Amino acid sequence: MVALIDCNNFYASCERVFNPSLIGRPVVVLSNNDGCVIARSSEAKKVGIEMGVPAFKAADLFKKHNVAVYSANFALYGDMSRRVMSVLAGFTPNQEVYSIDECFLDLSGIQEDMRWYGLKMKDKVWQWTGIPVGIGIAPTKALAKIANRIAKKYPSQTGGCHVIDSDEKRLKALKWLPVADIWGVGRKSAMKLNAIGVTKAIDFIQLPESWVRKNMTITGVNLQRELKGIPSIDIVELEKAKSFSVTRTFEKEYDTFDEVKERLITFTSLAAAKVRAQQSLCRRMLIFLQTNFYKDSEEQIARSVEVRLPFPTSSTLEIVDFVVAGLKQIYEPHRHYKRAGVTLYDFIDTINLQPALFPEMNSDPRHERLMDAVDRINHRTKGGVRLASMDAKTFKMHRNHLSREFTTNINDILEVKCD
DNA sequence: TCTGGGGTCCTAGGACCC
DNA sequence: TCTGGGGTCCTAGGACCC
Numbered sequence: 544m545v546a547l548i549d550c551n552n553f554y555a556s557c558e559r560v561f562n563p564s565l566i567g568r569p570v571v572v573l574s575n576n577d578g579c580v581i582a583r584s585s586e587a588k589k590v591g592i593e594m595g596v597p598a599f600k601a602a603d604l605f606k607k608h609n610v611a612v613y614s615a616n617f618a619l620y621g622d623m624s625r626r627v628m629s630v631l632a633g634f635t636p637n638q639e640v641y642s643i644d645e646c647f648l649d650l651s652g653i654q655e656d657m658r659w660y661g662l663k664m665k666d667k668v669w670q671w672t673g674i675p676v677g678i679g680i681a682p683t684k685a686l687a688k689i690a691n692r693i694a695k696k697y698p699s700q701t702g703g704c705h706v707i708d709s710d711e712k713r714l715k716a717l718k719w720l721p722v723a724d725i726w727g728v729g730r731k732s733a734m735k736l737n738a739i740g741v742t743k744a745i746d747f748i749q750l751p752e753s754w755v756r757k758n759m760t761i762t763g764v765n766l767q768r769e770l771k772g773i774p775s776i777d778i779v780e781l782e783k784a785k786s787f788s789v790t791r792t793f794e795k796e797y798d799t800f801d802e803v804k805e806r807l808i809t810f811t812s813l814a815a816a817k818v819r820a821q822q823s824l825c826r827r828m829l830i831f832l833q834t835n836f837y838k839d840s841e842e843q844i845a846r847s848v849e850v851r852l853p854f855p856t857s858s859t860l861e862i863v864d865f866v867v868a869g870l871k872q873i874y875e876p877h878r879h880y881k882r883a884g885v886t887l888y889d890f891i892d893t894i895n896l897q898p899a900l901f902p903e904m905n906s907d908p909r910h911e912r913l914m915d916a917v918d919r920i921n922h923r924t925k926g927g928v929r930l931a932s933m934d935a936k937t938f939k940m941h942r943n944h945l946s947r948e949f950t951t952n953i954n955d956i957l958e959v960k961c962d
Numbered sequence: 963t964c965t966g967g968g969g970t971c972c973t974a975g976g977a978c979c980c
Numbered sequence: 981t982c983t984g985g986g987g988t989c990c991t992a993g994g995a996c997c998c
Contacts, residue, residue, distance in 0.1 A: 549998095574967075575966055576965090576966075577964085578964080578965055578966055581966070581967090595965090597964065597965040598964075598965085599963080599964040600964085600965085602964095615966085617967095641997090642997080642998045643998075644998080645998080726996095726997085727997080728996085729995055729997080730995085730996090731995060731996085732995080732996085759995095760971090760972055760995090761971095762972070762996085784969080785969085786969070786970090787968085787969095788968055788969075789968090790966090790967065790968080791966085791967085792965080792966065792967090835965095836965095837965055849991095882966095884967090941964090
């Protein structure tokens with residue numbers, strides 16, 4: 544059996560852990576720049592605040608319902624996620640952390656009653672972290688996803704944990720679930736399926752494999768098998784990431800080369816640090832910039848370029864030179880830029896590096912120790928050292944409703960007063 | 963005034979190899 | 981008149997996920 548555990552309204556729940564006065568009150572968390580709603584407590588959903596709605600459009604609702612509004616605090620959410628995951632890791636040797644707020648657990652070999660085991664997980668996460676979770680348990684990952692959905696949809700009947708452990712329960716769930724809500728069926732596939740009269744998951748599993756293969760690739764075939772109860776999507780332990788991106792919408796429009804360049808260098812140095820942290824070297828990158836496509840008054844553009852590094856490297860100093868060269872290729876003067884970003888990818892492991900015959904065709908070996916020193920300092924002291932070409936401010940965002948870094952910064956630790 | 967960010971996987975078709 | 985067969989690698993773009 545496989546369990547899928549996911550945190551309820553995760554970001555909103557994180558804010559609530561450290562501020563009990565938010566219990567029972569609608570809570571929303573906004574994206575970077577305080578742009579859109581990206582998380583809502585159940586109370587916030589109830590008063591009609593939609594996912595993804597721009598904050599300025601929901602301002603009236605916020606006011607009317609006394610909504611507690613927060614700027615995204617990823618330092619806090621990331622740390623709370625690690626805590627939740629580590630509690631759950633104690634329930635099986637095989638855990639796949641699937642996203643910041645959910646994971647799969649391989650429960651094969653566990654002798655306990657599944658429902659009891661699931662409820663135990665839920666209680667323990669709640670007690671140790673203060674985060675509420677929903678739990679689905681089933682023979683395959685795709686079915687566990689559905690079980691989880693049922694657990695959340697019917698909390699009073701399921702107690703927040705639903706187990707699919709018989710064909711009867713499986714078929715009942717498949718009759719209930721719209722195809723569009725199957726994990727792995729997105730908008731396009733749902734449209735195709737609806738067009739041929741397939742509306743529920745139960746209809747989907749009856750389609751001939753040839754149709755599924757043709758219209759939804761091998762991914763669809765695997766999905767179909769999973770829903771029939773045949774495991775076809777592996778549970779994979781955390782591997783190294785295959786790419787790292789840092790992209791931002793700016794707080795204002797930038798219209799000089801130097802301003803955009805400074806932002807991209809800052810983004811690159813963050814991405815490169817992640818590459819080094821997982822002992823990888825980067826061989827390619829993508830740089831993009833865009834003007835403000837919400838503005839109709841002028842022509843809007845989006846440009847991107849792929850840059851191949853002449854040698855694999857994780858040195859910020861080296862990568863930055865190629866960022867600037869790439870930017871020169873795509874930068875158009877007299878534009879008002881609103882968004883830009885960099886993606887580093889095509890990694891090899893540091894230990895697998897095959898150096899070129901001539902030294903000048905390799906990454907400068909001295910940078911390895913230099914970057915190591917930089918990373919150590921920055922680990923201890925936030926914003927400790929940076930390139931002179933970077934601004935002192937890492938992200939220039941509006942964050943007007945930011946909570947404290949309760950668990951990662953000693954100066955922000957929660958104080959409790961006792962009378 | 964104001965509109966997010968970060969990932970993975972699959973496939974077709976071109977280029978190239980022997 | 982008639983011109984093989986089998987394979988790998990790369991990449992852009994699509995689809996999907998949270």
